[in-house]
Amino acid sequence: MDPRQADPIERLIHELKKLPGIGRKTATRMAYMLLGKQADLAQSLAEALTYAKQHVHECRLCGNLSARNPCPICEDPRRSAQVICVTENVSDLLAIESSGEFSGTYHVLGGALSPLNGIGPAELRIPVLVERLQQGETKELILATSSTVDGDTTALYLAKIAAPFKVKVTRIASGIPSGSDLEYLDRVTIGRALSGRAELSS
């Protein structure tokens, strides 16, 4: 049955269930809360969704989501356009921003290469990245795709793509997460932390 013709409460639960990490039980609780006492909540959430949908777009340079185009990061004169950090999605960009350790610009791919799922370079924002490299301003490309098979594949592919442009290509470090105990980590992580070891300056 088309959910649009279903019971309005069922339809709302059906939509809420699509949110990340939300199962049927939580979606039901949310739906009844939205329709219950706090009567304005459903209305204001609907308005915020419509408003955001109308005003938020992909930045034409980096692919970040923002109400401005180019986005505030690309437009910020204090950020170096010579260093581009490549991430799979906007959430990863936000995670790096929250570290406060990066003052360059970004390039959001919109996913990782995954030949098995039919995701090739043309499905990602790789052509736009090539255009940015062609302008010749870039000095370093930091590959911050995730530490998964697809993320590693994507990083290797981008390193090959970037080679003709004579830019420095780096990959973010893989190793032990800060604050974690060695005994609880998987052996791949430990193996990578060992092979990526760095000398301590005394």
Next chain:
Amino acid sequence: MDPRQADPIERLIHELKKLPGIGRKTATRMAYMLLGKQADLAQSLAEALTYAKQHVHECRLCGNLSARNPCPICEDPRRSAQVICVTENVSDLLAIESSGEFSGTYHVLGGALSPLNGIGPAELRIPVLVERLQQGETKELILATSSTVDGDTTALYLAKIAAPFKVKVTRIASGIPSGSDLEYLDRVTIGRALSGRAELSS
């Protein structure tokens, strides 16, 4: 600052954060997911919210939320109108429905009495309950308010209110939840389970 004038993404995060159990981090993830790849999701969720808001109302009899008024439970001829189960909110009604153990009708109060928070009988759907009792059809009133101080207070108050109508007033059992280990339960629960013990027929 009025959140309506804020950045559209911030405003959406602000609204999502009002959902039960959703903190800033999850709200941010939801917002970027809604605005990202799956472009239709924000739109269809906004539509489902508006549609539900327009079509879902409190049942004039029991207070259940439904697109019909009276709600399907009150209208179902197989359900006994002689037994009324009183719950604090619609989620509790749904929980009882999902047990499949109840074939009467409901009465949703919309909360529990809480003098400290200024919630008296007039703030709840208690006057409507009195009207239903006055019609003389009710034979049993099952008090299924929660097992908290406020829930117990509400149950005692309703028992007093119902006394003149000569209906049987019962309180749902308090005891050990099914499948749980005694050693992990609090002493109030264990105390209530002991004092509410029932004889096993052999």
